[in-house]
Amino acid sequence: MNEAAAFTLGLTGGIGSGKTTVANLFADLGASLVDTDLLAHQLTSPSGIAIPDIIRQFGQDFIQQDGAMDRAKMREQVFGHPEEKARLEAILHPLIRSETEKAARAATGSYIIFVVPLLVESGSWKSRVSRVLVVDCPEQTQIQRVMSRNGLSEQQVRAIMAAQVSRETRLQAADDVIANEGDISQISAQVRDLHAKYLKLAESAKTNLIQRL
Secondary structure, three states, rough: HHHHHOEEEEEEEOOOOOHHHHHHHHHHHHEEEEHHHHHHHHHHOOOOOOHHHHHHHHHHEOOOOOOEHHHHHHHHHHHHOOOHHHHHHHHHHHHHHHHHHHHHHHHOOOOEEEEEEHHHHHHHHHHHHOOOEEEOOOOHHHHHHOOOOOOOOOOHHHHHHHOOOOOOHHHHHEEEEEEEEOOOOHHHHHHHHHHHHHHHHHHHHHHHHHHHH
């Protein structure tokens, strides 16, 4: 029995909200992280198991010289083209789900956090986790962070945000919220408080699971 899987958390937030920072703070306290974005990158890296299907569906032009998927070119291909996006998702989503389940079975932390940027958009993740935690900040803060981090224009960042659910919709899906607007000490305090809460929920879930066995 994987006791960590008795209580699971879905962590999400819009681009530039600070999901990775928050997730790493939880990991420092003993939670196990399963990052679906990281898994997707592994699947499309050189020798990644999604590469042969990507070549078959999109052609060799979408593969870099090092054997990885050309992310910039693929982004242009699928952005604003639902049928192309669906073709890519048909390749990646089953593989991501399989790798996610494999990582969850191997988790040894006090509980599991699934880091899923498009958790709300997916439609299925909310029913697969015990609770949903949203990392939230004002939209202008998101824009400034992504412009600074990725070198994108404001128009490009707004286009990415427009393809995600709204801030309001994401907050409506949340069981818990971390406001990522202050310095790291303020964020860390929120994480510690929630971690204490999640440890209790994880212990209760583990007890209930044992009783059902």
